[in-house]
Amino acid sequence: MKKTQIKAVVASGLMGVILLTLSGCRAKRSLSQNNAKNKHSIALITDISGVDDHSFTEAAWLGFKAFGKEHKLSQGMGGYQYFQSNSEGDFVPNFNQAASAGFETLYGVGYALKEAVSTVAQKYPEKNFVIMDDVIEGRKNVVSATFKSNEASYLAGVAAAYTTKTNTVGFIGGAKSTVLDLFEAGFKQGVRDTAKKLGRNITILDQYVGDFTSTDKAKAIAQSMYAKKADIIYQAAATAGNGVFQEAKNLNKTRSEKNKVWVIGVDSDQSAQGEYTNSSGKKDNCTLTSVLKGLGYAVKDIADKAYIGKFPGGQHLVYGLEHNGVSITKGNLSTKAWKASQTARSQIIAGKITVEKTPK
Numbered sequence: 001m002k003k004t005q006i007k008a009v010v011a012s013g014l015m016g017v018i019l020l021t022l023s024g025c026r027a028k029r030s031l032s033q034n035n036a037k038n039k040h041s042i043a044l045i046t047d048i049s050g051v052d053d054h055s056f057t058e059a060a061w062l063g064f065k066a067f068g069k070e071h072k073l074s075q076g077m078g079g080y081q082y083f084q085s086n087s088e089g090d091f092v093p094n095f096n097q098a099a100s101a102g103f104e105t106l107y108g109v110g111y112a113l114k115e116a117v118s119t120v121a122q123k124y125p126e127k128n129f130v131i132m133d134d135v136i137e138g139r140k141n142v143v144s145a146t147f148k149s150n151e152a153s154y155l156a157g158v159a160a161a162y163t164t165k166t167n168t169v170g171f172i173g174g175a176k177s178t179v180l181d182l183f184e185a186g187f188k189q190g191v192r193d194t195a196k197k198l199g200r201n202i203t204i205l206d207q208y209v210g211d212f213t214s215t216d217k218a219k220a221i222a223q224s225m226y227a228k229k230a231d232i233i234y235q236a237a238a239t240a241g242n243g244v245f246q247e248a249k250n251l252n253k254t255r256s257e258k259n260k261v262w263v264i265g266v267d268s269d270q271s272a273q274g275e276y277t278n279s280s281g282k283k284d285n286c287t288l289t290s291v292l293k294g295l296g297y298a299v300k301d302i303a304d305k306a307y308i309g310k311f312p313g314g315q316h317l318v319y320g321l322e323h324n325g326v327s328i329t330k331g332n333l334s335t336k337a338w339k340a341s342q343t344a345r346s347q348i349i350a351g352k353i354t355v356e357k358t359p360k
Contacts, residue, residue: 039104040071040073040104040105040303040306040307041073041077041078041079041080041081041102041103041104041105042064042067042080042081042103042104042105042106042107042303042306043080043081043082043083043098043101043103043105043106043107044057044060044061044064044080044081044082044083044107044109044299045082045083045085045091045094045095045098045106045107045108045109045113045116046082046083046084046085046109046110047085047109047110047112047113047212048085048086048087048088048212048213049110049212049213049238049239050084051082051084053238053239054239054242054268054270054272054273055238055239055241055266055267055268055270056109056110056133056238056266056267056268056293056295057109057110057238058267058268059267059268059292059293059295059296060107060109060132060295060296060299061082062268062295062296063295063296063297063298063299063300063303064080064082064299064300064303065080066296066300067080067299067300067303067304068080070300071307077101077102078102081098081103083095083097083098088112091108091112091113091115091116092116092119092120095108095116095117095119095120096120096123099120099123099124099127103127104127104128104306105127105128105129105130105302105303105306105311106120106127106128106129106130107129107130107132107299108129108130108131108132109132109133109295110132110133111131111133111134111177111179113131114131114134114136117129117130117131117136117142118131118136118139118142121136121139121141121142122139124141125140125141126141127141128141128143128306128311128313129141129142129143130142130143130144130145130299130302131143131144131145132145132295132298132299133145133146133147133179134146134179135316139313139314140313140314141313141314142313142314143302143311143312143313143314143315143316143317144315144316144317145298145302145316145317145318145319146316146317146318146319147182147293147294147295147298147318147319147320147325147326148182148318148319148320148321148325148326148355149179149182149183149186149291149293149326150182150183150185150186150189150355150356150357151186151320151321151326151348151355152186152291152292152293152321152326152327152328153182153183153184153185153186153187153190153234153236153291154186154187154189154190154193154344154348154353154355155190155291155327155328155341155342155344155345156186156187156190156234156264156289156291156328156341157186157187157188157189157190157191157192157193157194157234158190158191158193158194158337158340158341158344159190159264159288159289159328159333159337159338159340159341160187160190160191160232160234160264160288161190161191161194161195161198161200161202162194162198162333162334162336162337162340163232163262163288163333163334163337164202164231164232165231165258166229166230166231167200167201167202167203168202168203168204168205168228168229168230168231169191169202169203169204169205169230169231169232169233169234170204170205170206170207170222170225170230170232170233170234171183171184171187171188171204171205171206171207171233171234171235171236172206172207172208172209172218172221172222172225172233172234172235172236172237172241172244173206173207173208173209173235173236173237174208174209174210174211174212174236174237174238174240174241175208175209175210175211175212176208176210180208180236181357181358181359182357183234183236183266183291184206184236184359185355185356185357185358185359185360186355186356187234188204188206188359188360189355189356189360190344191204192204193353194340205225205228205230206359207221207225209221209237209240211240212237212238212239212240213238213239213240214240214243215239215240215242215243215246216243217240217243218235218237218240218241218242218243218244219243219244219246219247220243221244222235222243222244222247222248223247226247226248226251226261230261231259231260231261231262232261232262232263232264232288233248233261233262233263233264234263234264234266234291235263235264235265235266236266236291237266238266238267241265241266241270242273244263245263245270245273245274245286245287248261248262248263248274248286249274249276249286252276252278252279252284252286253276253277253278253279254279255279256279257278260286261286262286262287262288262332263286263287263288264287264288264289264290264291265287265289265290265291265329266290266291266293267290267291267292267293267295268290268292268295269290269292269329270287270290271285271287271290271329271331273287274286274287285332287331287332288331288332288333289328289329289330289331289332289333290328290329290331291326291327291328292324292326292327292328292329293326294319294324294325294326294327297319297323297324297325298317298319298325301317302317320349321345321348321349322349327345328341
């Protein structure tokens, strides 16, 4: 793992510059006196996807940036920083490094970091810890944050059912887990409920990559699904999901608008991943909509609570459709598809629709 030196300017009256090495960090930052003194610093420990995965971790990192901007903190010691994990073996060392460096609230972004968060939280009882997308019980200094991704995925299913021309849609997941079950279950239920309402028979193809990084495998699965007449694929596969976009764009470059295929993005707005030049030489986009997991909102919400001395340690916070803890983008949805999805949103919030948590 690469080591990066971060220069921290110490308080007035002290001479020189202290060089602080943070294992796993990529960016070199010069820190202000105000930032170096701050007691509200936050650190993000990534999974192997990193902060530029165009998905889950990137969404969380945007929340870190928003927190820093609002409270006038810089990236680096005393402010906000991420520690890149290149393998699971980096999780605990990165948490230890962040805690030793003085960061006050440490985030494990992704259920893969659950064990590491639990282990290091016990070692540093005076620090605040956050596990995103999983639950740790019995730790007063750990808050758990999960999301009702099944509810937002239901809305994507409604939109897909209104949009498909071939009556065949697909779901591609990363690694099978209870978290991914939420995405698959909600999407399938949304498609089926809407198909029944519209009096249509819609086929749903589904397959898992097996991990969140194998872009080529995800691309091959997408190729197979599109060949089986799917014209919309919902991918919940983090970095691997980029392969689905690659395949969709390759197909659309030689297809007419009538035969265009679509991708539904995940975790963050993935409109940029869908940009391409169509067969007419014009700029086009194949991101139908994106299912947003409010990671940025949750990250900042918890950091803001810690900032005012009300860190919700020991609690399990659940973010749903209310307050846009989860949501979907308007994207390239038709007016009819968007309206139907928002009607479903209101019905879910009102308790008129109960969204399944396990796939059927």
